[in-house]
Amino acid sequence: MSTSATAYLPFDTVWKMRIEHPYSLFVREGALLWSCGQCPLDSLGNVLHPGDLMRQAQVVAGFIRRFLGEMQSRPSSIGRLVIYYVKTGPDDAARLTRLFHGEFGPTVQVIPVAVPHFYYDGMLIEVDVFASDEKAEGTSFVDEETGLTLQVSDAGPFIWATFSSPRVAFKEIGSRLNRLLVRADLSRDYLLAEQWFLPVGCEVPDGVFSGSDDRIAHSAVQISDAEADIMAELTFAKAPIVDNRPRASVSDTDHLSMSLRMAGGQFHLTALDASPDRSFVEQTASIMKAVEALFADAGVSFRDVRKATTYYVAGSSSDELHDNMSVRNGYYAKPGPASTGLPVEGLAVTGAKVSISLFGVMPRNDR
Template sequence: MKRTYSWPAGHWGWLIPVSHKHGIRSGRMAYVGGQVDKDMKGLVLHHYDLKTQTRVVVNHIRTVLGELGIALDDIVKLVAFYVNDGSVDEDAFLMDLRSQLGAGPAPALTTVPIPYLAYPGMLVEIDTIAMRGEDQMALPRTVSAPSGHWRLAGPFSQGLRCGDTIFVSGQVARGPSGGVRHPGDLARQTTDVMEHVGRILSEHGATFDDVVKINSYYVDAGHGEAWRQSIDACRAFFPSPGPVVTGIPLRWLPDGLVIKTEVIAMLGADGRRLPRRSVQGQEHASALVPAPFSPALQCGEMIYVSGQVSADAMGTVLGPDALVPQTHTVMAKIRSLLSGFGLSLDEVVKVNAFFKSGGTAQELNDNLRVRSACFTEPGPATTGISLPALADQGLMIDVEVTAMPR
């Protein structure tokens, strides 16, 4: 499958040399790594100015996509990581973001409020997926708006289907009027969220059987049991082999919300379920990815790998509190999982890394240097998000990837 890469002239850079590119296109799929407001030397611009940074980031996304022969109207999914401790009006942020995008059907979107990003003064980082036909024709899209569903500001779409892929925006436990249901109750909110996901999927003729990827962002007070409580409530919705799953702890969500979940599903144009294959085996077992969820899953031309951490099958952390050794361990796990499909790390098109840090560039560079060295130039698009903590004490990094055969 033909690939093209994007690093536009004059585009922002990292503080260290990397193999990663800002964007990659493989067939109909295009991935843009987390875009931020920096200069060519890797220094933050417009410190602590969310509105200006958002405008600059959207322009960066436009530029990267343009080099790949894709427009803003082709965007199908955004994830916006932005600094918010409750003082930022998220609806206003989303309205501003939406106003800068194309005039076509609104993409699916997930917002993730975090206490800081990897550089002081940086307030927003946006991750992008876009789709366009290999013949350069725009692909038809359909959006979902279930009756009685809570409204997503912007407005953005609760769900969007393009080709055989369905993107569901981050779902939360809100009722039709927007009020929060079961405030502070993680298990009950998880069930409510999954029911929202099910309604959106059904509008596209899909079910939970068609889900291939889940990302859950949940509030954790630091005791480490929140993820297990949430995943136990979630697992009842899925058959085996289930989707890949990544759980990311947050300090805060608004209004008593404690979980936000986004999914990707795949369904044939004729409405038939697409064949899937999961990599299993004790050597790939993880306490954070229990059955029926898959460590790695192939569906059609897409391969998704669950968030990998430096822990054994019993959940014992390997190399506790050591970022660089854990990064080596995690990348070796991903390499092993991809080999189960006959692939290497060079088939990876997108990397998402969540790492524990105090919000300094040095901590990003420490793990980025290891991750980048695993890929042959030109490498995949990447997003790196710094967090105060991960799912268990002692964990320092959690990495998920998307791959496509060449």
């Protein structure tokens, strides 16, 4: 199925969170679909199979199949799964990858991301779904010497790419990734969005893309598995990129970092606040206010956001999750975007406690 209309699967018809929120379980825009983090919860918000990672993973896979069906799509439309999980053993990432490849096919891009905790006792996994009814079969490009791998899949309006590198190849990532991109006929000039996942203790790779290290630093989080590969989810547009930087009307630019990139009918924004004197909730408030101003300058709004992802450094209480959500919630109205919020070990920019990523579509004249 493919349609130009926007469709939403309401969150509260399936799960109930312990805080009121405006977000959607799945969002469709034409052929494209995004999910909120799919969790092993029952209809009352209770954790299913607490403490059992693989059983929870199977439950989540079942939810994904069910909800895709409700959105008039098929499991074969899935191009990328980002699997956030609490590490319970050395083989968790491999086991989860095998499980989800078995459920949804071997060419689905699977990104396992170890997080320090979730906010509900016994919950060990949460999965983001990226799908397109126009998805083509994926292709892999491998650097045989180092094991660097680039998986590529045409999603219709843009191209999904997932990069992984053994940590031992850390110093060679830049030049070798660029060579893989050439083999895949991809150019960083068309890079709409990127998110890097670095094992704890690993710094931002130097020279990954010439001249763009600062942007990479602002799109990198530290994950909880020190032995994990360095990974990145990359989204390439098929139209030229327009990069909108904040104008002078955005205050506190010494601590705020924002980038709004547009291509064709889509946009992607990344934002963080590195003020050391603000709590992560205060940083969230600062970011959202600045994003609102930048959106206004660019002619878009929070109504145009389809997928929101927030990474932050905080404790393990649900109150901290809910306090952070409450700030963000005020900028959206139902039916809102698919939204995922995750604690991480750290952000690559010193002083930053929150990183916000927003993917959206340019407003149409008929809205």
